[in-house]
Amino acid sequence: MPEGDSIWRAATRLNAALAEQVITASDFRVPRFATLNLEGWTMTEVVPRGKHLLMRLVGPADEEPGASRKPRELTIHSHLKMEGSWMVYPPGGRWTKPGHTARCVLRTASADAVGFSLGILEVVPTSEEDRIVGHLGPDLLGPDWDEEEALRRLQAEPDVPIGYALLDQRKLAGIGNIYRCEACFLSGIHPALPVVSVPDLAKTVNDAKRLLGENLGPGLRSTLGPRAMRPGYWVYGRARQPCRRCGTPIRRDVLAAPDGTEERDIYFCPRCQPRH
Structure with a gap:
């Protein structure tokens, strides 16, 4: 199972590639989120929390008449477990791991991010992150280490x-x-x-x-x-x-x-x- 330093490096790499980028296509290859489409959403940041990765996104403002136009916020939560990894490729680049092990594909104009063999993959409202990582103790590599x-x-x-x-x-x-x-x-x-x-x-x-x-x-x-x-x-x-x-x-x-x-x-x- 990856150590905290591995997750920190993965988050840093993903954040450099995806932060402030608009998602041009998404593909969630798990039944629960198979129909979720994040096209048009913007990745705001990728942060580590212990051995968890949190990819935070903001959606387009609601365009319906009279709507508050308040952005929607979602978090892609993943845990690598024993065999998982996130890889970053140039747009359309050839994957270095078997395609059948891909669980999440996020495409932007400048990069493709692919999560392979992820032990946990879910999408939750950002306001509910505490439900999935709130039980964790102080993060040795976190800014709020206590x-x-x-x-x-x-x-x-x-x-x-x-x-x-x-x-x-x-x-x-x-x-x-x-x-x-x-x-x-x-x-x-x-x-x-x-x-x-x-x-x-x-x-x-x-x-x-x-x-x-x-x-x-x-x-x-x-x-x-x-x-x-x-x-x-x-x-x-x-x-x-x-x-x-x-x-x-x-x-x-x-x-x-x-x-x-x-x-x-x-x-x-x-x-x-x-x-x-």
Whole structure:
């Protein structure tokens, strides 16, 4: 599942291509919105919210006699889940992904934007955005980031493993499996450690925030810092490879949700991140 930095980059790319552009044709390839036609609507902005993308549009003024001529506002909400992506092409450009996986096509005079294999795709009145993203915690990459509120939400469930709590988008939005593993390593804590036992919760959260912020530009994602010889991770995906700090083989395990309904891979150094 994409991390918050991936969604931020996608929103930036889409906003650069579509903002203030008039939609010349739209094609929603999901049954619920198959008849929706946004031709003539203007894309005002594309913004990220955690792992969600919000594409805001304003419609033509109502031309009926006596109408208030107040613009209508809609939001295209998408979530990439595991396999989704948004691609931008020149008008009429050849797609680089199979056509049968396209779920939304938006055309303007200067670009075609195509959403492939989207996990969630819906169109809602912009005034109702809170219904779909209002449950999210503070966004680590958002302009309204609130560290105090994020910590409060994490501490509200003190017995939840920190490695699970960091993935809970209701507590703070934008962290995925890569950054939770890397932040736990940098803080020297085992992902299974309960939130209440984390010695410096603010450091763990800010490590994740810093790592996300360092990966907003082009190039390969890396958590090793600007002085690293090449991109890479401290522990994520490095099972059985030596720890970059102490040489101990990195371990891979699974961490279950508190109710046991979900398990996700975790990577950690057993020496740098003792469980007890």
